[in-house]
Amino acid sequence: MRRLNDGPLAVLVGERVFSSEFKYRKGTEVFGEGDAAEYVYQIITGAVRTYKLLADGRRQINSFHLPGDMFGFENGASHRFSAEALVETKVRLMRQRSLLHTVASREGSTTNLLRLVTQSLQHAENHMLLLGRKTALERVAAFLLEMDDRQSHPDVMILPMSRRDIADYLGLTLETVSRALSVLRDDGLLRFIGTTQRQVALLNRCGLAQYDA
Amino acid sequence: MRRLNDGPLAVLVGERVFSSEFKYRKGTEVFGEGDAAEYVYQIITGAVRTYKLLADGRRQINSFHLPGDMFGFENGASHRFSAEALVETKVRLMRQRSLLHTVASREGSTTNLLRLVTQSLQHAENHMLLLGRKTALERVAAFLLEMDDRQSHPDVMILPMSRRDIADYLGLTLETVSRALSVLRDDGLLRFIGTTQRQVALLNRCGLAQYDA
């Protein structure tokens, strides 16, 4: 049986994963928009944000990547967005060339690689609906439910990202995110744990789902 | 030399395209969200919108598909969004199974198929930036430039979609789209041709690009 964190990379190339590991400190860049797309990454521990910037500094975070997630896969020669570690993060990395080569030589792995890209696309489609058509409360509720899902519904969810990160993910300002969280707290849907505001207990997931459109 | 409209499908499977054609009347559904994903489509003539709906009717259009474009490719068994013809539309269609089968048996076509999906992903990433972080004017300017690009910079661009469609694509209301177009017209950046408001001449593409962030 595979270990949890083997994830897609291991599935793709079978158990013979040819890869190395690397560690990034909190806040450091994994790659920048326009950089040569040499590697594909899979998170072992930690978390990463991938985002695009406008000239005046406005930022849109495409997605947060948690342990097991892959990112950085590109078809062209360069990355179309930037990636930064949210916290101390350990990644497995592999050359895209080797990956494609390995995939090409293995029966059935085409479909798996395709599935991986398609999953990103699916996430993007859902996120466009959120960004284009949902209210602030709906966005924040959807965000909490997404993180909850991806952390397998823990009793206490740990958010590795700041309010600004959440805001740039949801197309809001950090103030609006903070206010929405306060509303949900006051409505008894969640509770902050401990002194930090980054540990959250969801008290009523169904109620939260009601807020999400 | 390939005909212009052979497009990606033909590239993928070589010249031996095994496919049939079908015609959709204006406003008719090609497939709905949740339908079995049996076919992949390529537009021969006309235009198609692909979109998602929320329960209360809010709609987010993911993309407009013009001649040569492919859509409907799914990894799972069912479509994740709906597709409707904007105008009378002729499509080429092919079973996904046959496509995957054909691709699997041909050297190098994996990369092409992957490139196709990656292109959709790239479009989605750009659109998330637009939806999350751009103003109404920036969105409309970006939309006009996108359509202009995809129609190869004609003197007079024909928009096959309504103001509501544009609005649902850009995450705005149709009134805001209309107002933004009026502003751009009054600023001398574009002109409406003829009596209909769906033929547009871009008078100053650089100026328009300034409006886009």
Next chain:
DNA sequence: CGTCGCGTTGACAAGGTTCAAATTTGGTGG
């Protein structure tokens, strides 16, 4: 000729942003 779909425009409302300030938290050095 009336109606219907589409688009434009205006007035007003509202959700979200901006600006500001208070409060809390986390990190660092003594």
Next chain:
DNA sequence: CCACCAAATTTGAACCTTGTCAACGCGACG
């Protein structure tokens, strides 16, 4: 361990962009 400072978060109030509601114009079509 505590003091202190920087960063993060919350909260408040004013403002603004965009949405909502409504009226109107125009062309297509029966």
